[in-house]
Amino acid sequence: MKQVIVFPRGQLSPEDRRHMYEAGFVAVEADDPSKVVLAVPLAVSAPTLGTDELTMALLHAVGTTTWEEPKRLFAEEMHRRAVAREKSLASSKTGD
Structure with a gap:
């Protein structure tokens, strides 16, 4: 498709x-x-990938590429998101 x-x-x-x-x-x-509205039929023979599969494919691609700049940017963004999530969870537990 x-x-x-x-x-x-x-x-x-x-x-x-x-x-x-x-x-x-x-x-x-x-x-x-x-x-524009698109209707995309989903055939049983063509399952979609879930977020876990997409994440693993992305991590594999980043881990095996020789493109240093995208690898660095990906790692920085992952770190930024993890820190933001930790802060959000911490503030929701303390009520801040």
Whole structure:
């Protein structure tokens, strides 16, 4: 199943649409993209991944890449979120 991306009408050339399709995307153009509603049927044979699977895939990709900048940014963001969660939990227990 291809991913669908909605663009404002007139933004894409036929070549852009072809490149997007070849990359696995279906480009939809609309006068008002905010009003587009997509219904995506979910076949039993094509289960979606849960957050655990997506997290493990992300961690594997970050752990095996040689791209140092994305790895550093990912680690910093994980740390920032963990600290924020700890502060939030601590303040909810103390009533602050």
